Amino acid sequence: MARNPIRDQVAIVGLGSTGFSRDADGRSSKALACEASIRAIRDAGLEAADIDGLVGAAEPGGPQPYAMSAALGLPGVTHFSNPTPVAIFALVDAMNAIFSGACETVLLYFPYLRLPWNSRSAAADPFRRGQTLGVMPAPESVNAAAAYAAWASRYIHEFGATREDFGRVALNGRANAARNPLAAMKAPLSMEGYLGARMIREPLCMLDMDVPVDGADAFVLTTTERARKITRNPVVIHAASVGLVGDNDEDQLRSLERHGQHVVVESLRAKSDLWLDDMDVFFPYDGFSIITLGWIENFGWCKPGGAGRFLQAHWDEKEGRVMINGRVPINPHGGSLSEGATRGSGHLREAVMQLRGDAGERQVADARTALIGCGGFFFNSQGAILRRL
Amino acid sequence: MSGAVDDAALLERFPYARIDHDNKHFYRGWLGERLLIQRCEGCADFHHPPKPICPRCWSDSLVPTQVSGRGVIHLVMLLHQGPPAEGVDYARAPHPVVTVELEEQEGLRFTSTVVDCPSQEVRIGLPVELAWIERSGAPFPVFRPRAGA
Numbered sequence: 001m002a003r004n005p006i007r008d009q010v011a012i013v014g015l016g017s018t019g020f021s022r023d024a025d026g027r028s029s030k031a032l033a034c035e036a037s038i039r040a041i042r043d044a045g046l047e048a049a050d051i052d053g054l055v056g057a058a059e060p061g062g063p064q065p066y067a068m069s070a071a072l073g074l075p076g077v078t079h080f081s082n083p084t085p086v087a088i089f090a091l092v093d094a095m096n097a098i099f100s101g102a103c104e105t106v107l108l109y110f111p112y113l114r115l116p117w118n119s120r121s122a123a124a125d126p127f128r129r130g131q132t133l134g135v136m137p138a139p140e141s142v143n144a145a146a147a148y149a150a151w152a153s154r155y156i157h158e159f160g161a162t163r164e165d166f167g168r169v170a171l172n173g174r175a176n177a178a179r180n181p182l183a184a185m186k187a188p189l190s191m192e193g194y195l196g197a198r199m200i201r202e203p204l205c206m207l208d209m210d211v212p213v214d215g216a217d218a219f220v221l222t223t224t225e226r227a228r229k230i231t232r233n234p235v236v237i238h239a240a241s242v243g244l245v246g247d248n249d250e251d252q253l254r255s256l257e258r259h260g261q262h263v264v265v266e267s268l269r270a271k272s273d274l275w276l277d278d279m280d281v282f283f284p285y286d287g288f289s290i291i292t293l294g295w296i297e298n299f300g301w302c303k304p305g306g307a308g309r310f311l312q313a314h315w316d317e318k319e320g321r322v323m324i325n326g327r328v329p330i331n332p333h334g335g336s337l338s339e340g341a342t343r344g345s346g347h348l349r350e351a352v353m354q355l356r357g358d359a360g361e362r363q364v365a366d367a368r369t370a371l372i373g374c375g376g377f378f379f380n381s382q383g384a385i386l387r388r389l
Numbered sequence: 390m391s392g393a394v395d396d397a398a399l400l401e402r403f404p405y406a407r408i409d410h411d412n413k414h415f416y417r418g419w420l421g422e423r424l425l426i427q428r429c430e431g432c433a434d435f436h437h438p439p440k441p442i443c444p445r446c447w448s449d450s451l452v453p454t455q456v457s458g459r460g461v462i463h464l465v466m467l468l469h470q471g472p473p474a475e476g477v478d479y480a481r482a483p484h485p486v487v488t489v490e491l492e493e494q495e496g497l498r499f500t501s502t503v504v505d506c507p508s509q510e511v512r513i514g515l516p517v518e519l520a521w522i523e524r525s526g527a528p529f530p531v532f533r534p535r536a537g538a
Contacts, residue, residue, distance in 0.1 A: 134407075135404070135405065135406070135407050136405060136472055136473070137405060137406075137407070137472060138405045138406070138472065138474055138524075139468055139471040139472050139474050139477055139484055139486060139502070140486050140500060140501045140502050140531075141486070141500060142464060142466070142486060142488055142500050146466065146486070149466040150464040150465070150466045150486070150488060151464060152466075153464055153465045153466055153513060154463065154464050154513065157513040157514075198469070199467070199469045199483070200468075200469055200470060201466045201467070201468055201469070201471075202466060202467035202468075202469060202483060203466070204466075246444060247496070249437075249438060251464065251488040251498045251499075251500045252436075252437065252438075252496065252497075252498055254496055
């Protein structure tokens with residue numbers, strides 16, 4: 001067992017979300033962040049003066065912590081930061097700040113507003129026109145998002161994976177999103193529909209890629225000690241970790257056998273009292289479908305290359321989704337592919353909702369423990385195990 | 390010839406590239422149609438993309454070294470849409486992007502496109518060699534299938 005003095009010491013006591021859509025109709029990233037933040041603070045039964053930590057994960061054009069402090073009128077913040085996406089970077093920073101005493105109660109906010117380079121309607125918004133990626137890169141790059149299509153080709157080459165293996169990730173997300181009022185994409189999806197979707201970066205099609213959305217999630221975190229006083233259902237962070245290897249330039253990654261996800265899994269496993277048999281709900285990130293297959297294999301649910309067969313073997317035909325061993329759903333909120341591209345804050349929110357027993361018709365009976373594998377292979381691999389006290 | 394190009398002029402020749410002090414030698418090589426991969430004088434290891442030190446032994450004695458450009462396709466994707474570039478017409482055919490493992494060293498890779506080969510025949514394992522095309526008025530390194538391999 002690795003050193004993990006923070007185990008169960010920090011709790012998530014407030015949740016707020018705007019829900020997600022393909023177009024927030026003229027609202028700003030800051031407006032969305034404020035709405036979610038106020039909801040989360042009220043959900044925790046707290047007020048502005050209780051918030052002394054502010055951790056954002058604002059994408060380009062989103063509000064920095066000082067701007068959120070100004071908008072929300074927070075009287076005294078002793079810790080703030082703006083970690084890069086995806087979500088668990090921010091969660092880990094907030095957790096560490098609380099445990100260290102840098103602050104006691106953190107507002108964690110995740111605003112998303114479609115950007116001019118991933119949405120035609122966003123590009124038509126004059127106020128967003130100024131946001132650019134800088135130098136327009138040549139097409140001959142497998143950096144960032146393109147890396148997942150490139151490595152998906154390798155995965156197919158090495159393991160003989162089929163398009164249906166990827167498609168089941170998309171179908172599972174869509175079936176789950178149908179029961180999530182916050183989700184952007186709820187129209188039923190069949191395998192035929194998946195196979196017919198437009199190719200973007202072959203072998204990945206449009207439905208293998210997360211859907212750009214507008215919206216925001218927010219969370220309030222505090223010490224478990226304080227959480228016991230202010231809420232009857234605290235959810236604690238049992239273990240959390242990020243993971244990085246040296247060869248993380250996308251085209252130089254040594255192989256699919258050793259990348260950031262493996263570091264995360266080793267770290268979580270060494271820090272946690274709980275493992276796969278203890279999990280009631282599983283959140284493998286799905287910014288791209290290949291990432292989900294990676295998390296399923298790398299956590300050890302099956303062997304490398306076996307995720308497609310695993311999804312097939314645990315497929316619930318009646319519900320059109322995965323139920324591991326007939327019991328554990330995968331991304332019951334719909335994930336990034338169907339709820340919307342929340343860079344993992346949706347996965348984190350749904351984990352907390354499930355553990356609080358607040359997930360409505362999606363509720364997993366008596367959910368006590370959740371496993372999150374967030375981010376991809378290169379520079380944003382991360383994970384967390386949450387549990388109900 | 391390429392030695393005469395200062396940093397500001399180099400930027401202008403490659404408007405689509407993110408050039409900095411760590412990789413400027415790499416792009417200067419393109420002007421002379423040479424693929425220069427950074428090699429450590431201490432441990433002889435190649436690395437790419439260029440870094441200020443050798444990631445293997447931390448030496449800063451690095452030499453941009455011309456490589457053969459021969460290798461085998463390791464990753465491949467076909468872009469059905471993507472960033473605009475001279476000579477790239479996504480509507481005509483999907484544009485192949487390949488990561489090639491170079492013969493100089495295991496795991497040493499360079500990413501570009503493949504010419505003289507139909508998109509659907511570009512596959513992992515295909516032996517390729519370096520070729521040069523012109524893009525936006527400057528040389529651009531690409532791959533083509535290696536004859537007789």
